[in-house]
Amino acid sequence: MSKLAVVSSATVLGVEGRAVRVEVHVGQGLPAFTIVGLPDAACREARDRVRAAIATSGLSWPLQRITVNLAPSSLRKVGGGLDLAIAIGVLVADDKVGAAAVTGMGFVGELGLDGTVQPVAGTVPLVDALDADVVVVARDSAEEARLVDRHVVRPVSTLTELVKALKGxxxxPEHPRPASPPGPPPVPDLTDVRGQPVARHALELAAAGGHNLLFVGPPGAGKTMLAQRLPGILPPLTPEEALLTTRVHSAAGLIRPGFGLVAAPPFRAPHHSSSMVSLVGGGTATMRPGELSLAAGGVLFLDELGEFQPSALDALRQPIEEGCVRVSRARATITLPARFLLVAAMNPCPCGQGGPGECTCTDTARLRYRRRLSAPLLDRFDLRVDVARPDVDELLRGRGGEPSATVRERVLAARARAAARGVTSNARLPAERLETEAPLTPGALTMIETSLRQGRLSARGLARIRRVALTVADLAGLEGPLRAEEIGQALALRQDPMPLDRAVA
Amino acid sequence: MSPPSLPGAAWLTALAGLPKMGPARLLAISLVYEPAEAWQAVATGQVLRRPELVERMGPSPQVVAEGWQRAAARVDVEATWADHADISVAARGDAAYPAALVDDLEPPAVVFTRGAPVLDGTPRVAVVGTRRCTRYGFDVAGELGRELAAAGMQVVSGLALGIDGAAHQGALDAAAAPPVAVVGSGVDVVYPQRHRRLWEQIAAAGSILSECPLGTPPEAWRFPARNRIIAALADAVVVVESAGSGGSMYTVEEALARDRPVLAVPGSVQSRASAGTNKLLAEGAGVVRDANDVLAAMGLPQRPRRRARKDAAPRAGPAGAVLRALRAGPGTLDSLTSATGLALGPLSVAVAELEAAGWVSRHGLWLERTKPAR
Structure with missing residues (x-):
């Protein structure tokens, strides 16, 4: 006499969920409990958790030969999210719960030994992968699960609760939604920044045009403080972007219980000791998204750019161009979202003083420091800005600067003009459309020609200059061809911050 | 043993290549022994019997002498001498030895010269300064080098980055009196590497001097010693830019010890690179505004002043404001915005125009005021 039950659940890979069919067979033979179908260590341990949870929930464990198959068997199953489905499968196969009660239902959750249902990382992609009308999740995952908005979400806190509900x-159980989900922590405001007009302006340009930004300045000049204020002037995420960002954060297990949608642009600031894998992602069996993906839709801030491993920095180049990371590992090849705004900060040289005649570094030290920043990476920063320590007078007595809200309005207006060109931001305007979208006045043309002839501008930099100049014009609300003023600004903000040599005349 | 037919300079060359053989020790040894004897004495450890040498051999003469003995055992004097065939090697007393060094306080026992010999009877001016100079110092050094060379001075400097290099380059550009470089490594060991071209140009047009045999690496202690030769060779020493302490200040001390006039180029009191020169001026050094000030200090006839060219630097409008703001020293876009009160748009246009015309030059994110090339 043997019985079979089939329950649906899911596992996560990268930021995508994959549906998993949990087949449980309870049949004749010596009492045993095996799980087959490529489970990882945490998944195989489900045996012990499920058995204990069923026992402590006051249900009897069938003393028969139990085989659990996780199909498709080619897909690696990771983590404890399948616990709940396995437990229900065992109960159905053992006739404790009717098979009809679980049809059209999906289960996602980890079990504690005491029968409690625990939330798991990646609830959003997991639930999204379920082809079911009703999904059962842990109580703390309910907000995340509801974001998918395709299913009836049934939050449960214990296995007993679930079994009783299934049996009718x-x-x-009614778990009231948290009255008001605690809002996101307030984003720091630009009004705190005193002085530093050029750096402020560069932030605004970066936000409006999606241009990557490099701050160069001595320690304590406020590079980090400035960068932290960038999310506050970025346009809000669109619903699709918000869901994507939430999905990534969910897959990385970064959504705190009770918090739902990640609606504000994220700000990620990985430490310079971060490995390439932690930045790019795909380091674990779940191919967990890295910092690049977590910053998608928001800001990736790399402080002390020169201190990052060169391999980690080189790995940034493809995602910056393509807006996604393709990670190939032994187990799978996945694509992770990575459309972020890159902001980096570094000292002008090891001693940090930088100015002509001020620096006390040896020549070799300067050279070595400069070489850490490869030319292809530097090229991807459209805006390179010197941040000096703010003036003491300004710091103590100066009035606060313009608040973020005002700046953000201008940014939104500029983005609207970019949208009218059919792109989300000017940085993504294809080079071939620059002639029509960003024509030049004769004065601007002369300036570009002089710069090209004097070697202060490269052909490669030209397209980038025009995009930045277009953003300058958009922010100022200017119509018509770009003037020398806009081109001049774009040029002034794109200088090599640390030329390798002071050439001998 | 090598045949005794080798010239004295050959033995001194071999001696100079021994470890821990500084100029003072080499000179002392060369004063006690004849060159060939000196090599013998060092190679056999007999130097320890001469108390006047032992007192110069540091806290542990025994160790130094043994080091010399060990190193000497591995040296083939004849082969070393053959290696130096392509350059001029002059021991003190040889005809090729620079006359200015013969009666010096600490004359090098042997001088290696690549290129032409240092001219006798031609006045020489040392133009020295910091490696980390500002654009201002760099330009002034180049101009002084050019004008002094054109006035018939041999410009002496150390071939270092910054001021030294600019002075040499200026002297080369004048294509008049040949420049003289005194280096702290062997004359075949280019240091710094970035001056490789300059090095070759000076070897071709002037002279490169050293008291170290070929192949000597640039060790830190050799540079102050090198500076005393610069001071000794020069009839006057001009410091263009220098921080309060550093190699140039050492050259100044050596010049004062030899009664050579010391002159300095004034700089902004806010510039760290001019702290040393301004201090020299405060202590009574001569002021150098141009080459004529140097010539006057040396009691030489001045060159006709070029008629003051009308300074065509823009004065009005944003460009004038930017140049005025940069007068105090280098600035960044940020500092210029607050100093000029201009918006970023007009400011960047002004900067781009000034840069294109050569009134402003860029060092990374810093802007400095310059004069357009003639």
């Missing part, structure tokens, strides 16, 4: 003995 008790109604589904």
């Amino acid at each position: 003995e008790e109604p589904w």
